[in-house]
Amino acid sequence: MNRLFSVCLAAITFIVVLAGAQPVHAHPGGLDKNGGHVDKSTGAYHCHRTPCSAAAGARVERRAAPTAVSFKRNEWGDWKDFDNDCQDTRAEVLQRDSAVPVTFADNKTCAVAEGQWHDPYTGDEFELALSLDIDHIVPLEWANNHGGAKWTTQQKQGFANELDNLITVGAGVNRDKGAQGPDKWLPPEESYHCIYLSRFLQVYKKNSLQFVAAEIQAITPIAVSCDLTI
DSSP states (O other), X not given: OHHHHHHHHHHHHHHHHHHHHHHHHOSOOOOOTTSEEEOTTTOOEEEOSSSOOHHHHHTTOSOSSOOOOOOOGGGGOOOOOTTSSSOOHHHHHHHHHOSSOOEESSTTOOSEEEEEEEOTTTOOEEEEGGGEEEEESSOXXXXXXXXXXXXXXXXXXXXXTOXXXXXXXXXXXXXXXXXXXXXXXXXXXXXXXXXXXXXXXXXXXXXXXXXXXXXXXXHHHHHHHTTOOO
């Protein structure tokens, strides 16, 4: 009887200890290179492997989704002609991205008409400027919802014309992308994924924008495969 009691007691103790450990380890998600991950159910970052720095993962302990913020497109303005040469930002990006010297719509050399453009999002080639959009790699509305809503009007309009954040692409793919971040949208051309994410992250960091936990959870595997740091 005493032996049976001892065996039962040991089994109960093991179950209690195991149950107590469950909240720490029993939730879904792979480990990142820091040795931890974000718990999708809580948005909290947990370490699971030594070494692991909670401080390194602390920045992902944020709300699970971007807070809805009023986006007023007019505050971000239109294309600007900062150097007063009659060519606005759109015209300057079209010239920058064309593989050949562009031609203009009139003798004033203000509006670009033709050139030779490769759309890295799709791999398509274009000769008519009217078929092209200038994409904000970090979309304006996305920036607004990730910290940009607090910027001054001058900062917003500067961001809208920031050359490092602009690229010439086909109008169709640009409109398919809309205001989505890299957790929801990547270029159809898979070979451009790493370059696109790298450029997105450069602009994101430069302007002190902030991902939320769910976005980091989705982007981290791609960033790791591209040897990029979020």
